Amino acid sequence: xxxxxxxxxxxxxxxxxxxxxxxxxxxxxxxxxxxxxxxxxxxxxxxxxxxxxxxxxxxxxxxxxxxxxxxxxxxxxxxxxxxxxxxxxxxxxxxxxxxxxxxxxxxxxxxxxxxxxxxxxxxxxxxxxxxxxxxxxxxxxxxxxxxxxxxxxxxxxxxxxxxxxxxxxxxxxxxxxxxxxxxxxxxxxxxxxxxxxxxxxxxxxxxxxxxxxxxxxxxxxxxxxxxxxxxxxxxxxxxxxxxxxxxxxxxxxxxxxxxxxxxxxxxxxxxxxxxxxxxxxxxxxxxxxxxxxxxxxxxxxxxxxxxxxxxxxxxxxxxxxxxxxxxxxxxxxxxxxxxxxxxxxxxxxxxxxxxxxxxxxxxxxxxxxxxxxxxxxxxxxxxxxxxxxxxxxxxxxxxxxxxxxxxxxxxxxxxxxxxxxxxxxxxxxxxxxxxxxxxxxxxxxxxxxxxxxxxxxxxxxxxxxxxxxxxxxxxxxxxxx
Amino acid sequence: xxxxxxxxxxxxxxxxxxxxxxxxxxxxxxxxxxxxxxxxxxxxxxxxxxxxxxxxxxxxxxxxxxxxxxxxxxxxxxxxxxxxxxxxxxxxxxxxxxxxxxxxxxxxxxxxxxxxxxxxxxxxxxxxxxxxxxxxxxxxxxxxxxxxxxxxxxxxxxxxxxxxxxxxxxxxxxxxxxxxxxxxxxxxxxxxxxxxxxxxxxxxxxxxxxxxxxxxxxxxxxxxxxxxxxxxxxxxxxxxxxxxxxxxxxxxxxxxxxxxxxxxxxxxxxxxxxxxxxxxxxxxxxxxxxxxxxxxxxxxxxxxxxxxxxxxxxxxxxxxxxxxxxxxxxxxxxxxxxxxxxxxxxxxxxxxx
Ligand SMILES: Cc1cc2nc3c(=O)[nH]c(=O)nc-3n(C[C@H](O)[C@H](O)[C@H](O)COP(=O)(O)OP(=O)(O)OC[C@H]3O[C@@H](n4cnc5c(N)ncnc54)[C@H](O)[C@@H]3O)c2cc1C
Numbered sequence: 001x002x003x004x005x006x007x008x009x010x011x012x013x014x015x016x017x018x019x020x021x022x023x024x025x026x027x028x029x030x031x032x033x034x035x036x037x038x039x040x041x042x043x044x045x046x047x048x049x050x051x052x053x054x055x056x057x058x059x060x061x062x063x064x065x066x067x068x069x070x071x072x073x074x075x076x077x078x079x080x081x082x083x084x085x086x087x088x089x090x091x092x093x094x095x096x097x098x099x100x101x102x103x104x105x106x107x108x109x110x111x112x113x114x115x116x117x118x119x120x121x122x123x124x125x126x127x128x129x130x131x132x133x134x135x136x137x138x139x140x141x142x143x144x145x146x147x148x149x150x151x152x153x154x155x156x157x158x159x160x161x162x163x164x165x166x167x168x169x170x171x172x173x174x175x176x177x178x179x180x181x182x183x184x185x186x187x188x189x190x191x192x193x194x195x196x197x198x199x200x201x202x203x204x205x206x207x208x209x210x211x212x213x214x215x216x217x218x219x220x221x222x223x224x225x226x227x228x229x230x231x232x233x234x235x236x237x238x239x240x241x242x243x244x245x246x247x248x249x250x251x252x253x254x255x256x257x258x259x260x261x262x263x264x265x266x267x268x269x270x271x272x273x274x275x276x277x278x279x280x281x282x283x284x285x286x287x288x289x290x291x292x293x294x295x296x297x298x299x300x301x302x303x304x305x306x307x308x309x310x311x312x313x314x315x316x317x318x319x320x321x322x323x324x325x326x327x328x329x330x331x332x333x334x335x336x337x338x339x340x341x342x343x344x345x346x347x348x349x350x351x352x353x354x355x356x357x358x359x360x361x362x363x364x365x366x367x368x369x370x371x372x373x374x375x376x377x378x379x380x381x382x383x384x385x386x387x388x389x390x391x392x393x394x395x396x397x398x399x400x401x402x403x404x405x406x407x408x409x410x411x412x413x414x415x416x417x418x419x420x421x422x423x424x425x426x427x428x429x430x431x432x433x434x435x436x437x438x439x440x441x442x443x444x445x446x447x448x449x450x451x452x453x454x455x456x457x458x459x460x461x462x463x464x465x466x467x468x469x470x471x472x473x474x475x476x477x478x479x480x481x
Numbered sequence: 482x483x484x485x486x487x488x489x490x491x492x493x494x495x496x497x498x499x500x501x502x503x504x505x506x507x508x509x510x511x512x513x514x515x516x517x518x519x520x521x522x523x524x525x526x527x528x529x530x531x532x533x534x535x536x537x538x539x540x541x542x543x544x545x546x547x548x549x550x551x552x553x554x555x556x557x558x559x560x561x562x563x564x565x566x567x568x569x570x571x572x573x574x575x576x577x578x579x580x581x582x583x584x585x586x587x588x589x590x591x592x593x594x595x596x597x598x599x600x601x602x603x604x605x606x607x608x609x610x611x612x613x614x615x616x617x618x619x620x621x622x623x624x625x626x627x628x629x630x631x632x633x634x635x636x637x638x639x640x641x642x643x644x645x646x647x648x649x650x651x652x653x654x655x656x657x658x659x660x661x662x663x664x665x666x667x668x669x670x671x672x673x674x675x676x677x678x679x680x681x682x683x684x685x686x687x688x689x690x691x692x693x694x695x696x697x698x699x700x701x702x703x704x705x706x707x708x709x710x711x712x713x714x715x716x717x718x719x720x721x722x723x724x725x726x727x728x729x730x731x732x733x734x735x736x737x738x739x740x741x742x743x744x745x746x747x748x749x750x751x752x753x754x755x756x757x758x759x760x761x762x763x764x765x766x767x768x769x770x771x772x773x774x775x776x777x778x779x780x781x782x783x784x785x786x787x788x789x790x791x792x793x794x795x796x797x798x799x800x801x802x803x804x805x806x807x808x809x810x811x812x813x814x815x816x817x818x819x820x821x822x823x824x825x826x827x828x829x830x831x832x833x834x
Contacts, residue, residue: 194627238560413623
């Protein structure tokens with residue numbers, strides 16, 4: 001086949017995989033229910049090789065799906081039949097790290113954690129810290145505008161990226177953004193961040209590094225009642241305090257995390273809040289006092305401050321291993337990712353519990369409460385006839401709740417293939433048309449990651465027909481399509 | 482006074498689109514000087530005003546584009562909150578829409594972030610009179626391309642900003658200002674050293690051989706930092722920062738051209754001759770007495786930055802840094818996505834847009 005021959009000429013022979021046994025390793029990202037064995041996988045080792053791949057694919061009119069580490073949770077890196085899977089994991093070098101300018105320049109396949117590790121000797125770190133940070137790549141982070149537990153205070157990927165270099169599907173190189181993070185012309189960096197590999201292939205990223213805080217403290221609070229825990233979240237923020245992290249867990253997650261990580265959580269609590277405060281020492285002093293006092297006033301049954309870094313790590317370990325811990329409770333789990341206004345937290349959690357009852361599938365909640373970013377984990381058994389489908393239906397209904405509460409169908413995991421349906425609840429036809437036109441401005445032939453991130457209007461028509469009768473369609477008075 | 486003027490505005494847009502005749506978007510008329518000259522009938526957004534939603538515990542405020550910045554700041558201030566990017570007003574009638582469309586930030590920018598860091602969602606009226614909602618009113622939202630942040634600083638070239646949702650933050654309990662007698666090079670080195678450490682610095686400005694540093698936080702935090710950094714206390718800090726933000730400081734007086742340069746913070750001071758005021762740790766520099774914009778641009782470019790004719794009499798040429806051809810093609814296509822007949826602020830950002 002001419003395509004494969006050309007790719008083999010452009011890349012090292014072993015960098016082009018076509019054997020099924022080799023390609024099967026790339027059949028899905030972390031949304032494992034959806035698989036497609038790629039026909040061709042390429043593993044370039046330089047930007048020039050990436051450029052060559054794009055030019056060849058463009059010339060052949062062959063779709064290209066870019067993949068970093070494949071930790072995405074929405075199927076963004078799922079291969080497309082008949083396409084090329086462009087895997088950037090070999091481009092994993094840190095090109096430059098300058099403590100004076102507080103920047104790092106990275107190849108797209110550098111892992112998130114490698115940046116902070118390299119910056120540590122200089123007292124600096126890269127702030128966005130998705131739980132997948134040992135594995136996920138900076139290219140993937142930019143493509144998803146990933147978050148982490150420290151977003152509320154330190155921002156998302158967008159707020160911490162200075163410049164990206166992309167290749168268009170034509171193989172044309174564009175440098176977008178600058179070291180000052182200042183807009184020059186139209187703010188294209190905003191369009192690219194979170195664009196899920198639809199607009200261009202990110203081949204280099206410059207990020208901002210920030211000084212490690214002088215002091216970090218962690219408070220753990222337990223509550224009998226999840227609604228009261230949610231109130232505490234709002235109260236802390238209303239008191240003028242922006243915690244570095246503010247994470248909540250429900251009863252099922254607390255128990256699972258405790259038996260998994262032995263992290264010292266009160267296993268009988270109905271809700272648990274972890275509140276990390278950092279900054280200059282004198283500020284952390286008063287914030288610790290104020291937050292502890294608030295938590296007690298709002299009915300926390302336990303408020304504990306980590307005595308030292310070791311205890312802090314132990315207390316965090318439960319939260320950080322919450323997904324694998326919950327995963328032990330059932331053969332399969334499905335992680336959702338909606339964001340809602342914080343004031344609706346307890347109401348939406350109650351509605352989620354009701355849906356869980358209705359579908360007969362348990363849901364564990366562990367989430368970025370400070371951001372109002374929910375991660376309901378739906379437990380199911382894919383081995384049982386129809387359960388996967390039921391879990392997906394339940395998930396879509398949960399996202400419908402988020403939209404109805406004034407929120408969004410995805411806070412940080414992206415749309416991918418997973419949330420194409422729920423996207424129709426959040427955006428109307430005119431808005432979706434604008435998205436398709438933006439895609440076409442970058443990629444007129446529609447070869448980059450086709451079929452992801454933005455639903456077609458036809459798909460929405462089907463989805464609307466399915467879901468509108470349940471009364472969840474927002475803007476019901478607007479014309480539909 | 483609060484009113485939703487969406488419908489009358491839509492009628493104006495449809496009429497302009499029908500005739501293919503351009504409109505000049507006007508908020509509070511305080512930043513009309515900024516950007517290239519624009520043809521067309523004025524389209525005034527000031528009547529479309531009012532705060533639509535604000536809940537301090539949410540850290541989100543949504544307001545119509547014509548809402549005066551002063552009204553928003555007064556409302557936020559009652560709950561001890563603020564817009565951390567400190568948008569300059571340049572006049573009492575400044576509106577939110579104008580501030581976001583211009584994307585200009587004040588002294589805190591290098592420490593707290595820019596306008597684009599705080600915009601969460603917008604409603605944009607496109608050139609066909611459709612109201613499109615992008616982003617949202619929640620802290621995190623990655624559904625769809627991030628058009629909401631893309632319109633920040635686009636000077637109305639993509640469409641009419643109808644309303645804006647932004648993240649707001651608690652105001653620091655206290656602020657104090659320290660002054661240091663330092664040359665430009667020493668000031669840059671000093672600011673860079675501080676920036677590598679955790680600190681409560683919230684603004685920096687070097688002018689006339691003196692470096693001003695604003696500290697924000699609790700009393701105790703400010704005192705600790707002041708003791709560590711040294712310098713003299715500056716009693717009139719509040720007035721000073723407001724004069725820098727609003728460009729009422731003596732440096733900005735006079736009628737000659739004002740050039741704004743954005744460069745990596747450590748760029749050597751001698752890169753740019755003439756009178757200079759530096760902010761943001763050195764990454765924003767204001768130049769007076771320079772009319773040779775091409776020379777300034779060349780110097781800025783070779784340092785990794787760019788230059789803007791911020792206040793200039795000649796608004797027919799490149800007020801903003803020219804964009805490389807490949808990117809300009811893309812920007813033109815993007816403009817056409819939202820404004821196919823190019824009716825909105827034609828040429829304000831770039832002649833081609
Ligand atoms: C256990 C676990 C925990 C997680 N925790 C978090 C969390 O806390 N916060 C969070 O935000 N996410 C989290 N995630 C999701 C995921 O890790 C992030 O979305 C991450 O950014 C994906 O990076 P990746 O390199 O694996 O990208 P991939 O999965 O390989 O790709 C993701 C998307 O980006 C595109 N892409 C990748 N690289 C490029 C590139 N160079 N140029 C253009 N497009 C590209 C792909 O086409 C795809 O659409 C978690 C995932 C797991 C499995």
